[in-house]
Amino acid sequence: MKYLDEFRDGQLARALAKAIAAEIEPGRHYRLMEFCGGHTHAIFRYGLQDLMPPNLRFVHGPGCPVCVLPMARIDQAMAMAQEHGVTLCTYGDLMRVPASGRKSLLKAKAEGADIRMVYSTQDALAVARKDPARQVIFFAIGFETTTPPTAVAVKTARAEGLTNLSFYCNHVLTPPALRTILASSGVGGVQIDGILGPSHVSTVIGSNAYGFVGPEFGKPVVIAGFEPLDVMQSTLMLVRQINAGQHRIENQYIRAVTPEGNRKAQALMAEVFAPREHFEWRGLGQLPASALRIADSYSDLDAERRFPVVPREGREVKGCECPSVLRGLLEPVDCKLFGTVCTPENPMGACMVSSEGACAAYWTYGRFRRDHARRDEVDA
Amino acid sequence: MSRTDPRPRGWTARLDLERGAVDMSHGSGGRAMAQLIAELFLHALDNPVLAQGNDQALVQPPPGRLVISTDGHVVSPLFFPGGDIGSLAVHGTINDVAMAGARPLYLAASFILEEGLPLRDLARIVQGMAEAARIAAVPIVTGDTKVVERGKGDGCFITTTGVGVVPDGIAISGEQAIPSDAILINGVIGDHGVAIMSQREGLGFETSIASDSAPLHGLVADMVAAVPDIHCLRDPTRGGLATTLNELANQSGVGMVLDEAAIPIRPEVKAACELLGLDPLYVANEGKLVAICPGDQAQALLEVMRTHPLGRDAAIIGRVVDDPHRFVQMDTAFGGSRIVDWLAGEQLPRIC
Numbered sequence: 001m002k003y004l005d006e007f008r009d010g011q012l013a014r015a016l017a018k019a020i021a022a023e024i025e026p027g028r029h030y031r032l033m034e035f036c037g038g039h040t041h042a043i044f045r046y047g048l049q050d051l052m053p054p055n056l057r058f059v060h061g062p063g064c065p066v067c068v069l070p071m072a073r074i075d076q077a078m079a080m081a082q083e084h085g086v087t088l089c090t091y092g093d094l095m096r097v098p099a100s101g102r103k104s105l106l107k108a109k110a111e112g113a114d115i116r117m118v119y120s121t122q123d124a125l126a127v128a129r130k131d132p133a134r135q136v137i138f139f140a141i142g143f144e145t146t147t148p149p150t151a152v153a154v155k156t157a158r159a160e161g162l163t164n165l166s167f168y169c170n171h172v173l174t175p176p177a178l179r180t181i182l183a184s185s186g187v188g189g190v191q192i193d194g195i196l197g198p199s200h201v202s203t204v205i206g207s208n209a210y211g212f213v214g215p216e217f218g219k220p221v222v223i224a225g226f227e228p229l230d231v232m233q234s235t236l237m238l239v240r241q242i243n244a245g246q247h248r249i250e251n252q253y254i255r256a257v258t259p260e261g262n263r264k265a266q267a268l269m270a271e272v273f274a275p276r277e278h279f280e281w282r283g284l285g286q287l288p289a290s291a292l293r294i295a296d297s298y299s300d301l302d303a304e305r306r307f308p309v310v311p312r313e314g315r316e317v318k319g320c321e322c323p324s325v326l327r328g329l330l331e332p333v334d335c336k337l338f339g340t341v342c343t344p345e346n347p348m349g350a351c352m353v354s355s356e357g358a359c360a361a362y363w364t365y366g367r368f369r370r371d372h373a374r375r376d377e378v379d380a
Numbered sequence: 381m382s383r384t385d386p387r388p389r390g391w392t393a394r395l396d397l398e399r400g401a402v403d404m405s406h407g408s409g410g411r412a413m414a415q416l417i418a419e420l421f422l423h424a425l426d427n428p429v430l431a432q433g434n435d436q437a438l439v440q441p442p443p444g445r446l447v448i449s450t451d452g453h454v455v456s457p458l459f460f461p462g463g464d465i466g467s468l469a470v471h472g473t474i475n476d477v478a479m480a481g482a483r484p485l486y487l488a489a490s491f492i493l494e495e496g497l498p499l500r501d502l503a504r505i506v507q508g509m510a511e512a513a514r515i516a517a518v519p520i521v522t523g524d525t526k527v528v529e530r531g532k533g534d535g536c537f538i539t540t541t542g543v544g545v546v547p548d549g550i551a552i553s554g555e556q557a558i559p560s561d562a563i564l565i566n567g568v569i570g571d572h573g574v575a576i577m578s579q580r581e582g583l584g585f586e587t588s589i590a591s592d593s594a595p596l597h598g599l600v601a602d603m604v605a606a607v608p609d610i611h612c613l614r615d616p617t618r619g620g621l622a623t624t625l626n627e628l629a630n631q632s633g634v635g636m637v638l639d640e641a642a643i644p645i646r647p648e649v650k651a652a653c654e655l656l657g658l659d660p661l662y663v664a665n666e667g668k669l670v671a672i673c674p675g676d677q678a679q680a681l682l683e684v685m686r687t688h689p690l691g692r693d694a695a696i697i698g699r700v701v702d703d704p705h706r707f708v709q710m711d712t713a714f715g716g717s718r719i720v721d722w723l724a725g726e727q728l729p730r731i732c
Binding site: 008010013 | 657712713714717721
C-alpha cells in the first residue's frame, strides 16, 4: 500500500533503533508517555518496545475515548434507549464496553433495546431520515478528532429540519487530560520524561494547543504519527530533547499537523458545542472544562435535554485497575483481574475492549512477553 | 403425470417469478408449496434422485469411509460480488466435506424463507445453487422448505448437509499437526469478507474485490493424491486464517509461527482493511484452505497446489513449533513478533 508501507519498513526501523540506542545515555531513565491509544496499538502490534534500549519505556496514556468514558454515561444512554424507547446509534467500539451491573449496550440490544452500530454520523442521519416517526439518538464520543463530524451532523439535522434526531454528547478534550497527568507526574503519579503527542487530534487542534506543557511542566512534546516508524522517529526526537534538557513542542507528523490546526473544524466546534464545567473521566476523575456539550443555540438537538433520565452513578467492577492503567501508574499485567476474569471475551473494564485500550493491546499482542520482568531488572 | 414430472395438476397459473413473493402458503404443505417445489426447485436442481419425489434420497454409496457435514448459511446481503447465498451454501458444505480429504458425493438443502421474499430473488438463489452444484458435480438430492412470518427471518436461510467418502490411506484431522510441519494456504486471504462488507448497509464502499467462494474438492483430490501424508486441512471461513490456525494449534497441542511477508493478500483487500480498521487475518474466506504437512513434503505439495487453478497463489506461510501455550505467533514484516490471537467478539471498526 502506497503511503503506508513506507512507514512500516523493517530496515528503516532497525536503523532508527540503532540511532536511538546510540543517543541513549546509560543510567538515565526515558519514560515516554504515548498519549493516544493509536500509539499504544502501534507499539504492541509492531513490537516496538522490543526494539528499544532497556532504560527507555513507553508509558501508556489515557487517549482511548471509550476507555475514559465513565460507566455512568453508558448507563445513562441505556436508560434513554430503554425508558424512552428510542433508537440509539453508536460506534462499534462502544457496544461491548462494560456498563454497571455487568451490562453493556450489546446486552441491552439482545434484551430488546433498539441499539444500532453505525460507522459514521452520516449513518445516524440516514437512520433518522428513513423513519421520521421514530426518535433517534446518536451516541457522540471521541476526542477532538471525531468532534467536527458530529458538529456537521448537528448542523445538517438542523438544516434539514430532522426533528427526530438528537445527540448525546460525550466529546472530550485532550489538553485538560494531559495537564492533569503532568500535574501529578512524580507527585503520586507516574514519572514522565516526555510526551508522544496526539496525531489525529492535533490535525484539528494544531500543535500550538500543547504550548503550556513546556513552560508549566518542563517536559518535551513531540506530535507523533500512528505508523510504527512515526513512533520511532518521534521517540528519537524526544530522546534528543531530553538529553539536551529541552522542552519544546516538536512536530514529527508534519504531513498532517500544522501549528494552528484546522481552523474550519475549530470554528464548527465552537459554533455547535460549549465547554462543560466539569466532566468525569474514568481514571482521572472530575476535570474542569474537559468536555463539550451541545451549545444553547442547538439545545433542541441535545438528547440529554430531550430525554431526561435520572443521573446514574456508575458501579465499577471491584478490583478493576483500569483507572491506574489509564494514568500510567500500573501496567495491565499488574491488575489481578488481567487474564484471569478479565479477557476480551469477558471484559471487566473498557481498557480490555477497545483495540486502543492498553489491556486489550497487552492481551492481544504482548501477553507472552515478560516486559514487566525486564522492567523490574532495570528499576532495581 | 409422468415419473419425471411429479407435479399434481391443479394450479391454474404458473408462479409469478417477476412480481410474486413468498407467502405463508408456500410452507404449508399444500398445493402452493408443491407448485413452488416443482416449478422452482425441481426445475433448477434437476437430477434423477431428486426427481424421485420422495422425502429422502436413496443412493448407493461407493466403498470407503463416509464423511458427513452440515452448515447453516445466513449471509447478509443475499447477493454479493462473486456469488450469492445459494452458491455459498453449496461451496461451504462441499468444502467442509472435502477437508477430510474426502470426495463429496451428495448434498441436502433446507430452506427457511421469510414471508415477502420476492420469488425473483428466490429463483436467483436457487439458480445460483444449481449452477454451483452442476459445476462441482455434486448434486442436491433432497431438501425441505419452510416459511416464517415477515420479520422472523432475514429473507432466506439455507442449511446444506453433505456426504462424501474418504479414499483408503488418507487420515486427515485437526489434531495431527506436529512440530516441524509446514503450514500452507492456497491463495490470497480476505476476499470474501471484504466483498461482503463492501455491500453492507452503512458501509457500501466501491471495490473490485469479489468473493473467493469456490468448491475446493478438486484441489484437495490433487493434493492428497500427490502427498497422502497431509496432516491437517481446514477452510478458514468465519474468523479468517487466524481463527483456523488457533483452532488447529489448540487441537494439536502445538504452537505456530507465521511469516507475515509470506501470507498472500491483495493490495485492495489490505487497503480496505486498513480503512475499516480490520485485520485481514480475521476476515472470512470461502475458497481457501490451510494445509499442514511434514516440512520435507511442503515443496512438493506447494507445486501441486500451484498447478491447480484454485491454488495458483499458494504459499508456505509458516511452521508448526513446540509450544505448551499453543500460541500462534507471527514474525512481522516490520521485524518484530506478535501473537495472533483468537478473535474476541466481532471485529469492529475503530473510531479514532
